Amino acid sequence: MDSLVGRGENLTSExxxxxxxxxxxxxxxxxxxxxxxxxxxxxxxxxWNKNKLEEWEILPRASEWLHDYLTKQMKSQSEPREEEQxxxxxxxxxxxxxxxxxxxxxxxxxxxxxxxxQNGQFLFGAVKRSQTQWNPEEAEVLAVDFGLEMARxxxxxxxEMESDCQGIIQQLRREERRETEVGLMCxxxxxKALALVRVCWSWVGRNKNKSAHKMAHLECNWDSEEVWxxxxxxxxxxxxxxxxxxxxxxxx
Numbered sequence: 001m002d003s004l005v006g007r008g009e010n011l012t013s014e015x016x017x018x019x020x021x022x023x024x025x026x027x028x029x030x031x032x033x034x035x036x037x038x039x040x041x042x043x044x045x046x047x048w049n050k051n052k053l054e055e056w057e058i059l060p061r062a063s064e065w066l067h068d069y070l071t072k073q074m075k076s077q078s079e080p081r082e083e084e085q086x087x088x089x090x091x092x093x094x095x096x097x098x099x100x101x102x103x104x105x106x107x108x109x110x111x112x113x114x115x116x117x118q119n120g121q122f123l124f125g126a127v128k129r130s131q132t133q134w135n136p137e138e139a140e141v142l143a144v145d146f147g148l149e150m151a152r153x154x155x156x157x158x159x160e161m162e163s164d165c166q167g168i169i170q171q172l173r174r175e176e177r178r179e180t181e182v183g184l185m186c187x188x189x190x191x192k193a194l195a196l197v198r199v200c201w202s203w204v205g206r207n208k209n210k211s212a213h214k215m216a217h218l219e220c221n222w223d224s225e226e227v228w229x230x231x232x233x234x235x236x237x238x239x240x241x242x243x244x245x246x247x248x249x250x251x252x
Contacts, residue, residue: 087208087243092118094158094200099147100212101139101165108222109134112215113147115156120244122232125211126150127218128225140165141185143216144172146201148192150227157197162204164213169203187252211239 020029089095095115102110108131115123128146144163151159163169170176171186193199206213214236220226232240 001213028231057084063087075156076120079161087120087204087211088116088166089120089244090160091118094118094160094198095151095156096160096162097147097151098162098204098209098212099143100209100216101134101136101143102216103134103136103139103211106133108132109142110216110220111139111143112212112216112218113143113150114211114215114232115150115154116240116244120240122230122236122240124154124227124229125215125232125233125236126225127215127220129220129222131222137165137167137182138185140168141182141189143167143212145185145189145192148189148196152192152195159196160202161211162202162209164204164206164209166203169201172201211236211243 014158020032024032079102087098095117098114098116102112104110108129110130111128112126114125117123126146134142140163143165147161148159159192161251167176171183172180172190177183215233218226218233218235
């Protein structure tokens, strides 16, 4: 900041700013303009409200204010926009499977899967329940396995698999390899996936995986599964409409 200001000692304000536009990055210029705005604001406070800062206080205060401003900007940019939180249709010719697991203390584990086509149309959904109390990470791997099993059973070709468990997706994509039980389970799933034409593994936030989350919380008998073809359970309809309002076919 000091170097930017110092370069204007022998230039007019216009010449100084034109030079900065040619030599500095947008981020540096933005930071400088915010700091200048703060100085101008302090001038106005002195003129109209008689609130005067000592000269030695102005630059540290401006730097502090700028730091707070940039921190808030970075936080705002890192948060997903509303449209980015919405479920997205798969590419043409593919089927998107959203999967999730639900662990219930003392009541076993359930897995949910929801399949939709490129238009957002519901194809099938399923919930499976086990008496075994799997730990959360193992349960999420088995949710992916359940989704893959359903895709193979129905004869799907190209599948886009989405889960909100980032660690599992990283292992399935081999961005991360772990010599653990979960790591071995992921390798087995990769081998099973070879039976399909193509499988794409994707991590999504929970807002994009609401349908599978809801499906995993539906009731079904112990060590059994329940499947819905074409027509989803009524409790899932609002979420599907929210994800793909224009293309979702309402249930009569």
